[in-house]
Amino acid sequence: MRLAAFALLLTAAIPFARAGAELPAILNKGIAYVALDDGASHLGLRLERSIPPTTLMLKDGAQPVARLADNSRDADIKGLRVFLGDPVIERGGRFYMSRNDYEFRLVPRVRPDLCGAVPRVPKVIAIDPGHGGSDEGTENRTFHTMEKTYTIDVAERLKKLLTAAGYTVVLTRETDVDVPKPVRSEIANVAKADIFVSVHFNSLYPNTKTTGVEIMLFPPRTQRSANSWSLGQKNDAEEAPAPINGFNAWNTVLAGALHRRVLDALKTGDRGEKFEHLAVLRGLKCPGVLVESAFLSSDAEAQRLATPAYRDTIAAAILSGIQDYTDVIRRLAPAAVAAPAVDPAQAPVSAPRSQPTRPAGGP
DSSP, rough: OOOOHHHHHTTOOOOOOTTTTSEEEETTTEEEEEHHHHHHHTOOOOOOOOOOOEEEEEETTTTEEEETTTTOOEEEEEEEEOOOOOOOOTTEEEEEEEEHHHHIIIIHHHHHGGGGSOOOOEEEEEEEEBBBTBOOBBTTTTTTTBHHHHHHHHHHHHHHHHTTTTTEEESSSSOOOOOOHHHHHHHHHHHHHHEEEEEEEEOOOTTOOOOOEEEEEEETTOOOOOGSSSSTOOOOOOOOOOGGGGHHHHHHHHHHHHHHHHHHHHHHOEEEEEEOOHHHHHOSSSSSSEEEEEEEHHHHHHHHTSHHHHHHHHHHHHHHHHHHHHHHHHHTTTTOOOOOOOOOTTSOSSSSSSSSOOTOOHH
């Protein structure tokens, strides 16, 4: 699909039912799958087999859009690592993707105009500093720095940036207290938040070498968490929808925006976007994701996190991701009230968004 055509689609976007709902499907182990050649045609793309022949690419002209492989959930979509909820399969020489993954992982990144009713243009942002109080989160064993301390520090820096950009911000905690996870989502709901971002830091002890960025989303109904695919784990798919499942496609749009900005800013490795049944996201009545921007189990990343400038970089990258998501929603809903614009006189990020600068106020 050419850029001019895509711009026209964005300008004239209208709500659709479920993207690709009309595509024929087959059943595999009780899961509905759609043929990727049908899906590619529906999205204005073409499907091309790669080498080895069990892999394929979706392309827009000569430009790769997605790389997928038979019997794998590990995909590259528009340059980002994405773990699908179900593996891609090949049947009779055709590749298939689960309908859930097609509608809620692929389409939002390629054709967000096909994702149905567009959410409000973001004005109220809920930021959730993970852990707190007796729930300390992970701890770096060399430097004895705690996750709960860094999450609220980054959240406070992010709040300053968002406020300067014209957004209204609510924090789910402002002090060192343990707020129950369902309460955190309810705080966002009561504030009528337009998006929710939970700030966390990762750990893989005894592994101290792994670094990188992970983004967590709540699985669509009937899809499993990433952990449940590990050897010996049980299928944890849920039949009943959670409130946040009403925003499956928009969670992906938000996740992709944050994923790209944090990854570009930190350059520490792409650990991918993954599904987890996270209690802090379950009850949300708006799009929401959880960001794991660094591993405290890595001494190298823990050392960087110990510097205020690095925490500024993380906060500025999240701001840029939120602004990118806002831009998408504004283009898809041009009649909506305009989102907050950055006042050049107050803008904390004067360079392009991929080059965040330190906000006013110091450490």
